[in-house]
Amino acid sequence: MSKFRYLAFAPRTFDLLFTIQGAIGFAMIALRTGQVSTVPETAADPLVKAASLAGLVLVAAVVASLSSRIDQKRADDYMFATLTKSAFIAVLAMLCIGLLWIAWFADTFGDLGAVSMLACTMASWSLGYLYTRLRGTTA
Amino acid sequence: MNNRLKVLRAERDWSQAELAKRLEVSRQAVNAIETGKHDPSLPLAFRIARLFDMPIEAIFDDRNA
Numbered sequence: 001m002s003k004f005r006y007l008a009f010a011p012r013t014f015d016l017l018f019t020i021q022g023a024i025g026f027a028m029i030a031l032r033t034g035q036v037s038t039v040p041e042t043a044a045d046p047l048v049k050a051a052s053l054a055g056l057v058l059v060a061a062v063v064a065s066l067s068s069r070i071d072q073k074r075a076d077d078y079m080f081a082t083l084t085k086s087a088f089i090a091v092l093a094m095l096c097i098g099l100l101w102i103a104w105f106a107d108t109f110g111d112l113g114a115v116s117m118l119a120c121t122m123a124s125w126s127l128g129y130l131y132t133r134l135r136g137t138t139a
Numbered sequence: 140m141n142n143r144l145k146v147l148r149a150e151r152d153w154s155q156a157e158l159a160k161r162l163e164v165s166r167q168a169v170n171a172i173e174t175g176k177h178d179p180s181l182p183l184a185f186r187i188a189r190l191f192d193m194p195i196e197a198i199f200d201d202r203n204a
Contacts, residue, residue: 011167011168076163076164077164077180077183078165078168078171078177079165079167081180136171136175136177137176137178138177139176
């Protein structure tokens with residue numbers, strides 16, 4: 001194992017990265033609270049909006065797939081399992097957050113917004129990572 | 140899954156770091172496997188078996204998991 005690979009994909013490196021990511025995520029949630037979401041002055045063409053979103057999903061999925069291949073090759077067995085499990089926790093958490101927000105909070109507080117969604121994803125991925133590092137990939 | 144990794148490592152007087160180096164994984168990976176917090180993938184289980192020159196089922200036991 002090369003020195004670079006060892007340092008770049010070492011558990012301690014990911015611990016640091018996810019600590020920073022979690023701190024940024026929670027800071028974004030705290031700072032976003034109470035801010036009104038900006039609404040574009042002209043209503044977007046629904047077709048263009050849908051096409052843009054679909055394109056983004058496609059590109060992001062391809063990039064994420066390729067980057068996961070790199071992680072799988074470079075990170076060791078345990079770290080890759082930790083990363084995938086924590087990502088799975090984050091995705092499930094985001095689905096729950098989105099659904100619960102729509103069901104219970106959207107009428108009172110408005111839409112969640114893209115920045116808040118991003119912040120929640122970052123925070124929940126970090127919490128998922130912390131849980132997996134403490135309890136293991138089999139918990 | 141239960142495993143005998145800690146015993147086998149102790150028999151050879153290897154530290155977790157030394158075993159990790161031989162397996163080309165992190166020390167945390169060895170610790171997680173020894174404490175049952177991580178089940179290794181099949182390729183890593185084969186590497187472990189080869190290193191100790193034993194069949195996989197002599198190291199890992201899924202019957203009492």
